[in-house]
Each structure stands twice: as C-alpha cells, then as structure tokens.
Amino acid sequence: DVKVTQSSRYLVKRTGEKVFLECVQDMDHENMFWYRQDPGLGLRLIYFSYDVKMKEKGDIPEGYSVSREKKERFSLILESASTNQTSMYLCASGTGTPGSGELFFGEGSRLTVL
Amino acid sequence: AQSVTQLGSHVSVSEGALVLLRCNYSSSVPPYLFWYVQYPNQGLQLLLKYTSAATLVKGINGFEAEFKKSETSFHLTKPSAHMSDAAEYFCAVSRMEYGNKLVFGAGTILRVKS
Numbered sequence: 201d202v203k204v205t206q207s208s209r210y211l212v213k214r215t216g217e218k219v220f221l222e223c224v225q226d227m228d229h230e231n232m233f234w235y236r237q238d239p240g241l242g243l244r245l246i247y248f249s250y251d252v253k254m255k256e257k258g259d260i261p262e263g264y265s266v267s268r269e270k271k272e273r274f275s276l277i278l279e280s281a282s283t284n285q286t287s288m289y290l291c292a293s294g295t296g297t298p299g300s301g302e303l304f305f306g307e308g309s310r311l312t313v314l
Numbered sequence: 315a316q317s318v319t320q321l322g323s324h325v326s327v328s329e330g331a332l333v334l335l336r337c338n339y340s341s342s343v344p345p346y347l348f349w350y351v352q353y354p355n356q357g358l359q360l361l362l363k364y365t366s367a368a369t370l371v372k373g374i375n376g377f378e379a380e381f382k383k384s385e386t387s388f389h390l391t392k393p394s395a396h397m398s399d400a401a402e403y404f405c406a407v408s409r410m411e412y413g414n415k416l417v418f419g420a421g422t423i424l425r426v427k428s
Contacts, residue, residue, distance in 0.1 A: 305357030
C-alpha cells in the first residue's frame with residue numbers, strides 16, 4: 201500500500217521557535233510537495249522538489265524553507281514561527297510524468313503557533 | 315495562468331439525492347483536471363482525472379465528471395448520495411509547464427442528510 205507519512209499530526213509551538221515538519225514517502229517518487237490548507241482558501245503550494253537537493257518555490261514560500269537530502273524525505277522548516285503560520289500542512293508525492301496529476305497525500309500536520 | 319473556481323463552499327443534499335459539485339477552470343492551454351476528496355482528519359485522495367482522452371470521466375465511489383470546453387467546466391456528480399460521501403471536495407488543474415504541480419480550488423464541503 202502506498203504511503204506518505206508525516207511525522208507529527210499535531211504540534212503546538214511558540215512564536216519565534218524553529219519548526220521542522222518531516223515527510224517520508226515509500227513510492228520512489230521523484231516529486232514531493234508541501235501545501236498549506238486553510239478554510240476557504242483550499243490548498244496553496246509552499247515549495248516543491250523534483251529531485252534530491254532540488255527545490256522550487258511555490259505560491260507562498262515566504263517564511264518557509266525546505267530540505268531534500270534523500271529521495272524519500274522532504275522537510276519543511278519554519279525558521280521563526282509566527283501566529284499567521286497556524287495552519288494544516290499537507291505533504292504529497294507524485295511521479296515526474298507531466299500531467300499525470302495523481303498526488304499521494306499524507307494525513308497532514310496541524311500546527312498551532314501561540 | 316491557470317486557476318479553478320468552485321461554486322459553493324458548502325453543499326447539502328439528502329441521502330439518495332443527486333450530488334452536483336461545480337468547478338470552472340481558467341486555462342490558456344488544454345488542461346488536465348482533477349477532483350480530490352478529503353475525509354475528516356485525513357489527507358486528500360484522487361477521485362478522478364481528465365487528461366483529454368474522454369470528456370466523461372468515471373471515478374471511484376460512483377462519482378463522475380464531464381469536461382465541457384465550451385463552458386470551461388468540470389462538474390462532479392453522483393446519482394445517489396450516501397452518508398459516507400460527506401467530505402470536502404477539491405477541484406484542481408495541473409500546470410503544464412512542469413510536472414504535475416496542481417492548483418487547487420477553495421474546496422466544497424458536502425453534507426449528506428439522513
């Protein structure tokens with residue numbers, strides 16, 4: 201069974217803390233993505249990676265960075281968490297085939313920044 | 315630029331009634347279009363996708379969608395709603411310039427009344 205695993209389902213952090221969200225996929229997918237989900241806004245792309253050590257900014261990269269040292273792992277980093285980063289974060293992976301479109305999602309990490 | 319608009323943030327139907335969730339897209343080139351479903355406290359999973367092969371696309375759980383170029387629409391339907399269909403549904407369009415980056419609509423929450 202295909203699987204995208206996010207390390208934490210729920211996190212509570214304080215303003216200014218550094219936050220790491222980890223994501224691991226077991227499907228040997230080239231592409232990995234981090235989305236942010238907010239009510240009424242749908243999913244917005246933060247960063248994506250199409251190969252190890254490669255990354256590209258999505259639509260809302262400000263305040264975030266990412267790391268992909270191994271093909272199966274894609275980490276999202278909040279260098280200094282702020283209250284407006286309270287949200288649901290979804291990791292996804294997919295093949296490199298253009299337009300194939302099927303992304304496999306993790307169950308999400310709900311982050312609260314106090 | 316590509317985007318999708320989902321009409322109606324909340325839709326309520328009775329069990330056994332027709333489900334109709336609306337999605338209109340904006341794309342400068344022929345798009346790939348997708349519907350994803352998110353059950354409570356879970357990640358997203360693919361319901362169906364349009365990739366220009368057939369305009370009527372059948373998906374899982376009895377859902378289908380019809381691509382209408384003249385109306386720039388890709389509405390999701392199911393003839394008879396079941397309680398288990400209660401979820402949030404997202405329409406998405408792929409970005410053709412690279413890989414399978416998806417742009418999501420804001421989502422529609424489907425409520426099924428008994």
